Amino acid sequence: MTENPVFPPPNDPEGTGERTADVLPFPLKKNPTPPAVPAEGEVKPGEWEAELPDTDDPEADGLAEGAPADPPREVYPPSVAEWMEAKDKARLSVLPDWVKLPDQRTAVRKWAVRHYSAVIGYHAVRLPCIYTPKVLWYSPRGAWRWSAAIGRWVFDAEGKTLRLHSVVNEDAAEYLKLSRQRNDRVRLRGIVATLAGFVGLAATLTLFVMAPSWLLLLSLAALTTTLGVVGAPADRPLIDLAKVTFRKRKLSSDIVIRAHEVAGLTEREQSIAFPRPIGRDGDGWRVIVDLPYGKHFQDALKAHGRLASGLDIAPTQLFLDKDETSNRRISYWIADRDPLAVPSGKSPLLGATRVDFWKPFPWGVDERGNPVMATMLWLSLLVGAVPRQGKTFSARTIALAAALDPYVRLYVFDGKASPDWRKFALVAHRIGFGIVPKNGVDPVGHLLTSLRELKADVEDRYHRLSELPLHVCPEGKLTPEISRDKKMNMPLTLFVVDEVQEYLTHPEHGKEILSLMVYLARVAPAVGVSVMTSTQKPDDKACPSELRDQHQARFALRVGAYQVSDVILGAGSYGEGLDASKLLKSHKGVGLLKGMSDDSGIVRTYLADGRDAERVLTRAAALREAEGTLSGDAAGEAPAPEVSATVLDDVAAVLGKGEVKVWSETIVDRLADLRPDVYGPWAELDAKPKAEALTAALKPFGVATDQISRRIDGRQVNKRGIKRDDLAAAITQRNEKRDAG
Numbered sequence: 082m083t084e085n086p087v088f089p090p091p092n093d094p095e096g097t098g099e100r101t102a103d104v105l106p107f108p109l110k111k112n113p114t115p116p117a118v119p120a121e122g123e124v125k126p127g128e129w130e131a132e133l134p135d136t137d138d139p140e141a142d143g144l145a146e147g148a149p150a151d152p153p154r155e156v157y158p159p160s161v162a163e164w165m166e167a168k169d170k171a172r173l174s175v176l177p178d179w180v181k182l183p184d185q186r187t188a189v190r191k192w193a194v195r196h197y198s199a200v201i202g203y204h205a206v207r208l209p210c211i212y213t214p215k216v217l218w219y220s221p222r223g224a225w226r227w228s229a230a231i232g233r234w235v236f237d238a239e240g241k242t243l244r245l246h247s248v249v250n251e252d253a254a255e256y257l258k259l260s261r262q263r264n265d266r267v268r269l270r271g272i273v274a275t276l277a278g279f280v281g282l283a284a285t286l287t288l289f290v291m292a293p294s295w296l297l298l299l300s301l302a303a304l305t306t307t308l309g310v311v312g313a314p315a316d317r318p319l320i321d322l323a324k325v326t327f328r329k330r331k332l333s334s335d336i337v338i339r340a341h342e343v344a345g346l347t348e349r350e351q352s353i354a355f356p357r358p359i360g361r362d363g364d365g366w367r368v369i370v371d372l373p374y375g376k377h378f379q380d381a382l383k384a385h386g387r388l389a390s391g392l393d394i395a396p397t398q399l400f401l402d403k404d405e406t407s408n409r410r411i412s413y414w415i416a417d418r419d420p421l422a423v424p425s426g427k428s429p430l431l432g433a434t435r436v437d438f439w440k441p442f443p444w445g446v447d448e449r450g451n452p453v454m455a456t457m458l459w460l461s462l463l464v465g466a467v468p469r470q471g472k473t474f475s476a477r478t479i480a481l482a483a484a485l486d487p488y489v490r491l492y493v494f495d496g497k498a499s500p501d502w503r504k505f506a507l508v509a510h511r512i513g514f515g516i517v518p519k520n521g522v523d524p525v526g527h528l529l530t531s532l533r534e535l536k537a538d539v540e541d542r543y544h545r546l547s548e549l550p551l552h553v554c555p556e557g558k559l560t561p562e563i564s565r566d567k568k569m570n571m572p573l574t575l576f577v578v579d580e581v582q583e584y585l586t587h588p589e590h591g592k593e594i595l596s597l598m599v600y601l602a603r604v605a606p607a608v609g610v611s612v613m614t615s616t617q618k619p620d621d622k623a624c625p626s627e628l629r630d631q632h633q634a635r636f637a638l639r640v641g642a643y644q645v646s647d648v649i650l651g652a653g654s655y656g657e658g659l660d661a662s663k664l665l666k667s668h669k670g671v672g673l674l675k676g677m678s679d680d681s682g683i684v685r686t687y688l689a690d691g692r693d694a695e696r697v698l699t700r701a702a703a704l705r706e707a708e709g710t711l712s713g714d715a716a717g718e719a720p721a722p723e724v725s726a727t728v729l730d731d732v733a734a735v736l737g738k739g740e741v742k743v744w745s746e747t748i749v750d751r752l753a754d755l756r757p758d759v760y761g762p763w764a765e766l767d768a769k770p771k772a773e774a775l776t777a778a779l780k781p782f783g784v785a786t787d788q789i790s791r792r793i794d795g796r797q798v799n800k801r802g803i804k805r806d807d808l809a810a811a812i813t814q815r816n817e818k819r820d821a822g
């Protein structure tokens with residue numbers, strides 16, 4: 082039943098000729114005339130009901146005493162604006178929603194095409210192999226039935242019973258009257274039939290001799306079909322009913338009320354109400370109900386399975402949305418079929434020549450087929466799911482969008498070394514696969530170097546952005562112009578780590594990787610460096626909460642239990658109706674997205690398979706080459722020397738066993754031998770700047786250089802140098818800091 086609360090005009094309470102009490106009339110009464118008092122316990126579903134205190138009731142003493150709960154009308158009269166607003170809400174629109182809204186019009190059009198093409202196809206297939214043989218089979222019988230009917234008509238068979246009756250009753254007068262009438266009729270009908278026979282014969286002969294063969298065939302087909310239809314048995318129709326391929330139910334308020342009753346969401350004395358009529362919404366029904374007072378969204382959520390059963394649909398067809406105006410108002414979308422099992426199709430990125438990563442880009446569609454746009458600006462994204470659900474594919478679609486913006490710097494690390502990310506080598510600034518060194522490359526070391534490089538970059542960006550003049554950087558934040566200015570070297574950056582648990586559980590470097598990633602996920606998005614991590618193990622050991630919690634956006638594909646869903650999406654998500662454990666195995670690439678925008682909900686991500694990805698990345702590489710933005714690994718450039726991070730260990734490595742203090746320039750020469758690519762340029766400097774380079778590099782670690790005296794050829798020579806004890810103390814301090822995270 083559809084309920085539309087009608088608000089009475091102010092100062093004109095319905096059903097009351099005059100004001101009898103200080104209690105305001107209940108404004109949401111439905112019937113314009115006073116309703117008959119229902120029998121006790123009888124509740125009309127969907128009707129607003131209110132029990133007003135009966136002041137004559139001796140048991141209602143307590144209610145009559147004291148100040149009235151409602152303010153007197155004279156003090157707070159309902160305003161005309163309120164009344165008009167209520168009327169506005171209650172008024173039904175002239176045209177139904179599906180006519181007015183373009184997406185619903187499209188849905189109806191699609192439905193009509195789908196429906197009628199299915200019906201036409203159904204009959205077209207059956208026409209030659211079922212309907213034609215049936216017509217041919219039944220047409221002789223039809224011809225016999227027809228001629229028999231004409232014979233009966235000509236010879237007045239319908240009067241036979243009466244004539245026989247007059248014979249049995251020996252009523253001669255009646256019999257003579259009926260016989261005369263019959264003779265007249267037979268004569269007339271005989272003439273008509275003979276004439277019709279001649280006309281028919283002449284027409285047939287004319288047709289046979291003069292008509293083109295198509296007309297002859299058409300006439301024959303029409304005659305045979307007519308005879309076939311006449312000859313078909315009454316219990317077996319010639320044409321079957323088309324069983325269309327999809328199931329579309331007509332939803333009624335009775336079904337919805339039944340669902341709430343079996344789900345235990347209604348009270349004995351109060352049912353649900355329908356603030357808006359049930360209507361079509363895309364490929365499904367939109368139902369808005371008001372639960373009984375005291376019941377709320379979470380109750381409906383808990384009863385999701387029972388509600389689906391009461392509606393006689395699969396749970397995957399029922400979607401619940403909160404309503405902002407009331408906690409007992411729920412909006413249901415009841416899909417005609419499981420929308421999540423319908424693939425969303427190929428990613429539109431496959432046809433895109435380039436993407437502006439500053440703007441949202443298409444990532445998928447929601448359950449109703451509405452586009453879902455993604456953005457990675459100012460946020461980090463965590464993707465989690467059990468294996469084979471589309472975790473990598475969904476994360477990769479985002480990385481592909483980034484690749485198609487030539488000004489986005491990409492870091493890609495895949496803990497599993499799967500083939501999925503290999504082709505990103507064409508565009509990625511830094512890339513690594515797995516955790517096992519191969520072909521002379523240690524991927525974990527490379528990740529560490531990249532993380533440190535990025536951390537230094539982020540720190541540097543903060544400084545530089547705050548130093549930029551206001552006309553260049555008005556809000557102290559990265560802008561599209563700054564990010565695309567090559568001289569500024571602050572491009573939007575996407576740091577992708579797939580199967581992050583492989584790196585975080587690394588026995589030697591896991592802790593440092595974790596602390597660097599926590600730093601980046603927390604601090605870097607604000608300067609245009611976004612982190613996207615994915616994992617199939619979101620537990621505290623494999624992917625600790627200190628990292629998970631830094632991700633502002635979460636995407637959970639199917640998981641095993643609602644607790645895991647909450648771990649990925651964040652505590653409390655289950656209570657908001659977000660439970661990725663309800664997704665099915667068949668829901669590939671489908672997940673729940675939270676935190677990317679104000680809305681949370683389902684995303685059926687677009688598909689881009691391995692070949693699609695390769696095509697996009699080849700295009701992206703060409704684009705970057707043309708724009709001159711190919712850098713790092715993709716351009717064959719080695720990482721910048723990590724002087725700051727490794728200098729302590731390197732100096733320690735070049736100290737001789739018993740050496741207590743060594744001159745700086747000696748140390749630099751030895752460092753150049755150890756790592757010529759890093760320290761070679763220092764070694765080429767003169768003695769003083771050489772020593773100063775080392776002093777500057779060690780200063781951040783608290784290692785000062787001292788004057789060290791040596792006797793050379795009987796002469797006392799003083800030069801600045803490093804003491805072993807100072808170095809050891811700095812290394813211990815650094816290690817303690819690192820362990821503490």
Ligand SMILES: Nc1ncnc2c1ncn2[C@@H]1O[C@H](COP(=O)(O)OP(=O)(O)OP(=O)(O)O)[C@@H](O)[C@H]1O
Pocket residue numbers: 424425426466467468469470471472473474475499617669670671685686687688689
């Ligand atoms: N959006 C999508 N639409 C349709 N199918 C998809 C979609 N995304 C993924 N799939 C299918 O799911 C399969 C698994 O995807 P994917 O490799 O991304 O899963 P995964 O969760 O990363 O698995 P693993 O943990 O084993 O790497 C793919 O091979 C693909 O066939």
